[in-house]
Amino acid sequence: MMEHFLDAFGLAFTPMSIAAIGLGSLVGLIFGSIPGLTFTVALALALPISFSLDAVPAIGLLLGTYIGGMTGGSVSAILLGIPGTPSAAATVLDGHPMTKNGDASLALGTAVIVSVFGGIFSLVVMIVSVDLVSKVAIGFGPAEIFALVLFGFSTICGLCGRSLTKGLISGVLGLMIMTIGLDLIEGVPRMTFGSVNLLQGVNLLVAMIGLFAIPFIIEAFSEDAHLPKTPKKMANVRPELPSFRLVFRNIWLMIRCSLIGTGIGAIPGTGGAIASFLAYDHAKRFSKKPETFGKGNIEGVIAPETANNAVTGGTLIPLLSLGIPGDPATAIVLAGLMIHGLVPGPALFMNHASEVYGIYIAVVLAYMWVLGLQLLGIRLFVHVLRVPREILAVVVLVLCVIGAYSIRNSAFDIYSMAAIGVAAYVLVAVRIPITPIILGMVLGPTLENEFRTAMMLSEGKVDIFYTSPTVVVFFILAALVIGLQGLSELRAKSKTKQKVEVSDA
Amino acid sequence: MTDQKRSFVLGSLLLLLAVVWTWLVIDTIPPGFGEGDIGARAFPLIFGIFLGVLSLLLLINVVRSKPECEPDTDPNDSFQGVIHWLPAGLILIEISGYGYLLNTCGFVIATPIVVLFVMFVNLRIRSAKLLFGMSIGLTLACWLIFEKALGIYLANGSWINIG
The missing domain is CATH 1.10.287 (Helix Hairpins)
Structure with a gap:
């Protein structure tokens, strides 16, 4: 254990590793702070860069981008009243009124401190939980893994977007895309139409770049892009650290919100936005002055910012212990892990313990970078917020092409990225959520391979899927998630119907 | 709709x-x-x-379901359900063209051409300083960072190869 930990220090504290984590944190902060340009885009673009790095710096780069992006969303939320990322939407409610009241510096400083607290707290919970979950998961066979992936997948489809049907359609589309190419078990070409380029299938990384970056570029280039233009004049801000008294007065709130964030993050398909709104609601309910919420109460910044950063540790629990990514950002981290030979799951801790501990240290380093960068470089982000979105979109376009090309040095990947990106833009416009597509693509091959392996092991007998209690439990949970989501949608519809009838009368 | x-x-x-x-x-x-x-x-x-x-x-x-009276728009939704077909089509053509140019002329020639075209056509920018500054500056910055600093191959052209 100690030996692995010392090795991990050696891996994480190299100049390249520290620089990569710092670069990721900076890029994440910048992308996170620009409304419309999410850190998922930054992650998709950072992934090809990570190929040339060793495992720990590469994953550090990706996690730095993820963590920086999650924290950076608060900058525009507080200063402009526009959340840089969906997870910062709840921060607007009290963060922007604080700016209007002349307390922008305190809001920014507090947001950074509580973000780091939430992140480190969730990391500790994650380290303990990952070990426990892995010990349980080590006994899983193909049938159990199939059931587990099916459960994770149904949760993602059920909880993403506003319509269960559209969420499931999105997931099935992702699964279908991943069946294109050479079948891994029998070597049979599937839906390749005789094209040599399609034999390798649709590259996951190319698809990720297309799915997340191209819709942003199209929207930025559209004439009547509705996002408000960044005002030229912005308060000359610098973050002001909150007093110890303020921090200690809210320490229990921070711990409670960290637990909410970590718990929500551990459920696939939920994410930062849900966690931050739940934490905000929780803070308001238990506040001594609930009437001041929405008017610039500091607790309204502390709660969502602690929770959304605590999500980062939570999402890593199913990712590292079971190989199930909870959101698109962790799906990209998963791709990064696999490229560097770190296959998540119980075996990861036996085969690559040093690298895993190195990743834990990288998370701490990322938070240190975020803290330093945001406290010292806030003026840079304010300048970045002044750059027109269209110009940033041109830069993103070039980075997308570099990213797609560098994966296999193939122009075919650039064409695929363009086609997938435009299709994603249309899908988003018709309210099909993108997250289940990407997770369908990530989990699809595992789902199919584990089912086929289980069937081969049982020589075609399906009882392998109902004799194991673990499998049955996962199937019941999957059915429950879908059933409950469907029921809540039906209830919401009947309520709307009743409202319409009353207003007609 | x-x-x-x-x-x-x-x-x-x-x-x-x-x-x-x-x-x-x-x-x-x-x-x-x-x-x-x-x-x-x-x-x-x-x-x-x-x-x-x-x-x-x-x-x-x-x-x-009952017919709706007005289009479904959500102010918090980032896309508001409106599809901008022209920019979407243009992007598809521009990225595909970029891919073709990368293969034939290489990154150093293809990038300024595409950036110039995108800024002129999509963004309707007419300032020569901004057009040339952005296209040459972006190409140079990417080439230095990716090709030289990170060692990522950025395509040499099959027709024209200037490295």
């Missing part, structure tokens, strides 16, 4: 996709041999059938 009409068109297109997909799967992928081998066909076939069932469900929901 109202959300209901959009869902109807979407449901119909997805149903068509599901039918074509399922037919192609049955026609081109061989089935398994049995005795535990379910074959390469089973999963694509199941996914096609699932998509068909879900599209039908979407269509049934649209037909059964």
Whole structure:
């Protein structure tokens, strides 16, 4: 254990590793702070860069981008009243009124401190939980893994977007895309139409770049892009650290919100936005002055910012212990892990313990970078917020092409990225959520391979899927998630119907 | 277009996709041999059938629900359900053209041409300083960072090769 930990220090504290984590944190902060340009885009673009790095710096780069992006969303939320990322939407409610009241510096400083607290707290919970979950998961066979992936997948489809049907359609589309190419078990070409380029299938990384970056570029280039233009004049801000008294007065709130964030993050398909709104609601309910919420109460910044950063540790629990990514950002981290030979799951801790501990240290380093960068470089982000979105979109376009090309040095990947990106833009416009597509693509091959392996092991007998209690439990949970989501949608519809009838009368 | 009409068109297109997909799967992928081998066909076939069932469900929901009075727009939604076909089509052409130019002329020539074109056509920028500054500056910055500092190969042209 100690030996692995010392090795991990050696891996994480190299100049390249520290620089990569710092670069990721900076890029994440910048992308996170620009409304419309999410850190998922930054992650998709950072992934090809990570190929040339060793495992720990590469994953550090990706996690730095993820963590920086999650924290950076608060900058525009507080200063402009526009959340840089969906997870910062709840921060607007009290963060922007604080700016209007002349307390922008305190809001920014507090947001950074509580973000780091939430992140480190969730990391500790994650380290303990990952070990426990892995010990349980080590006994899983193909049938159990199939059931587990099916459960994770149904949760993602059920909880993403506003319509269960559209969420499931999105997931099935992702699964279908991943069946294109050479079948891994029998070597049979599937839906390749005789094209040599399609034999390798649709590259996951190319698809990720297309799915997340191209819709942003199209929207930025559209004439009547509705996002408000960044005002030229912005308060000359610098973050002001909150007093110890303020921090200690809210320490229990921070711990409670960290637990909410970590718990929500551990459920696939939920994410930062849900966690931050739940934490905000929780803070308001238990506040001594609930009437001041929405008017610039500091607790309204502390709660969502602690929770959304605590999500980062939570999402890593199913990712590292079971190989199930909870959101698109962790799906990209998963791709990064696999490229560097770190296959998540119980075996990861036996085969690559040093690298895993190195990743834990990288998370701490990322938070240190975020803290330093945001406290010292806030003026840079304010300048970045002044750059027109269209110009940033041109830069993103070039980075997308570099990213797609560098994966296999193939122009075919650039064409695929363009086609997938435009299709994603249309899908988003018709309210099909993108997250289940990407997770369908990530989990699809595992789902199919584990089912086929289980069937081969049982020589075609399906009882392998109902004799194991673990499998049955996962199937019941999957059915429950879908059933409950469907029921809540039906209830919401009947309520709307009743409202319409009353207003007609 | 109202959300209901959009869902109807979407449901119909997805149903068509599901039918074509399922037919192609049955026609081109061989089935398994049995005795535990379910074959390469089973999963694509199941996914096609699932998509068909879900599209039908979407269509049934649209037909059964009351007609809406106004388009479904959500101020918090980043895209508001409006599809900008022209910029989307232009991007598709521009990125594909960029890919072709990368193969033939290489990164150093293709990038300024594409950036210049995008800024001139999509963004309607007419300032020569901004157009040339951005296209040359961005190309140079990317070339230095990716090719020279990170060692990522950025394509040399098959027709023109200036490294």
